[in-house]
Amino acid sequence: MTDHDRKPDDLDIYFDAARSAAPALSPAALDRMTAQALAVQKEFAAPPVARRAPRRGLLGQLLATLGGWPAVAGLATAGVAGIWIGATPPAMLINIAVDVGAVSDTAEDDLYLVDTQPAYVLSLDLTEGS
Template sequence: MTDRKDMTGEMLGPKSGPEAGAGLELFFEAARAQSPVPGDDLMARVLADAAALQPQGAASAGLWSRLVTRAQGLRQEMGGWPAMTGLAAATVAGIWVGSLAPDLASEAITGYWSGESEVYVFDVMAGDAYASLEGAF
């Protein structure tokens, strides 16, 4: 395999030194000599496309439309129409209780604080008493 006559055993180019890149230097010089500036017709088409894609300035919204937009945003942040319905019902109930029965409300509040009310005890965790007796059997 090594007895070919066209093989001299030398590399195609030098390994290092100033002559290492001499073959490519011609291509680099040619690339440096050319100007990378695009043509005027290409630049005109690119600028025309860019101008066509720019968003057009919208007319400024009036005061009423800005208020409506903010109210819609606030409604959505609070939970939408179901939450607004509950808020309206609570507002109406509060106005009704506050305006129609102020004397009854004050009597009810003083009745709670006078000590004349009865106290009911209800054990929520009644099963705990049975659990404590479990080891007794």
């Protein structure tokens, strides 16, 4: 039988021969392996140190809920920009508002925005007249 005619099952003969003639380990080698195994087991046996997260105050919880400092910085920037644009709107925004009809260019046209009867309350109760 040549090497080309062998099948993978033919290797079982060699594995059986190797198992039957296993050399014995020296006592010094067994002691070293046992010491290494015990050292590794001690590392696994030690419980991990439990670290508690520091308690957060109300402001810290709010900050974490909003998404941290980057999110709060974005909100603050948007708020300041909104107040700035609302207090001193650029001429371009006023012109757009006049063109759209949201604001008129004369004060007389905006009189409908004044509440002449502040004590009057509009009631939407449908059962009043029935």
